[in-house]
Structure formats: structure tokens, C-alpha cells
Amino acid sequence: MEKDIRCPLEYGLAIFGGKWKSRIICVLAAQAPLRYSILRKEMGNITDAVLSSTLKELIADGMVLRTSYDEIPPRVEYQLTEKGTSVVPILQQICQWAGAYHKEEQIHPMIQCEKCDYR
Numbered sequence: 001m002e003k004d005i006r007c008p009l010e011y012g013l014a015i016f017g018g019k020w021k022s023r024i025i026c027v028l029a030a031q032a033p034l035r036y037s038i039l040r041k042e043m044g045n046i047t048d049a050v051l052s053s054t055l056k057e058l059i060a061d062g063m064v065l066r067t068s069y070d071e072i073p074p075r076v077e078y079q080l081t082e083k084g085t086s087v088v089p090i091l092q093q094i095c096q097w098a099g100a101y102h103k104e105e106q107i108h109p110m111i112q113c114e115k116c117d118y119r
Contacts, residue, residue, distance in 0.1 A: 012087075015061050015087075016063070016087050016090075016091065020051070020054045021054060021057070021063075022091055023046075024054060024055065025058070025087060025088065026091060028078060028079055029080060029084075029085065032077075032078065033077035033079035034078055035075065036076060036078070039051070039078060055078065058084070061083075062081055062084075063081060063083055063087070064079070064080060064081065064084055065079050065080070067079070
């Protein structure tokens with residue numbers, strides 16, 4: 001663990017917290033493996049730079065597996081590891097909790113959010 005992380009909760013939030021990491025995990029949980037272009041399309045308004053750097057962080061943390069195929073053109077796919085899959089129920093619980101307090105009408109909900117039981 002990093003020196004500034006003092007408890008397991010801080011570690012968990014560093015691994016899957018924030019706007020993009022949890023979204024990437026949810027997208028991959030719903031329809032993995034995915035190629036980069038499909039993942040980016042599913043994410044909506046994320047930039048290539050942010051998606052690329054966030055994927056690298058999730059790979060380094062052991063949450064996402066990147067598989068390269070020796071083909072022409074090259075093919076790369078992303079999917080959750082066992083560690084990444086293990087966090088999905090936690091994110092669903094957070095979603096259910098937040099749904100009880102956040103009742104804003106969403107114009108374009110994510111496909112993954114429509115599968116949550118929070119509504």
C-alpha cells in the first residue's frame with residue numbers, strides 16, 4: 001500500500017473510486033471482453049487520454065486484464081480480473097444506496113445503470 005493510505009477503506013477508494021474507474025469496471029462487468037474502441041463508445045464523454053491512463057491504472061492495480069492478440073490488424077481486449085469482478089457487488093450496493101438519495105431524472109442513463117436494482 002502507498003504510505004499515505006492508512007486504512008483498507010482508503011485503499012479501496014483509491015483502487016475503484018472516482019468518476020471513471022467505477023464506470024469502466026461497470027462497463028466491463030456488463031459486457032467484457034471489450035476492445036478499446038467499443039469501451040470508449042460505451043463510456044460516453046471520456047477522452048482517449050483519460051481512458052488510456054485510467055485503464056493503465058486499473059491494469060497496474062490488478063483490476064483489469066489487457067490481452068493482445070498477434071493478428072493483423074492488432075487486436076487488444078480488456079476484461080475484469082477476478083479481483084476486478086469481486087468489486088462489482090460493492091459498486092452495486094453503492095449504487096443502490098445512492099439511488100435512495102439521488103432521485104434526479106437522468107436523460108441518458110448508462111446501460112449498466114439500467115441493470116442496477118436501485119430504482
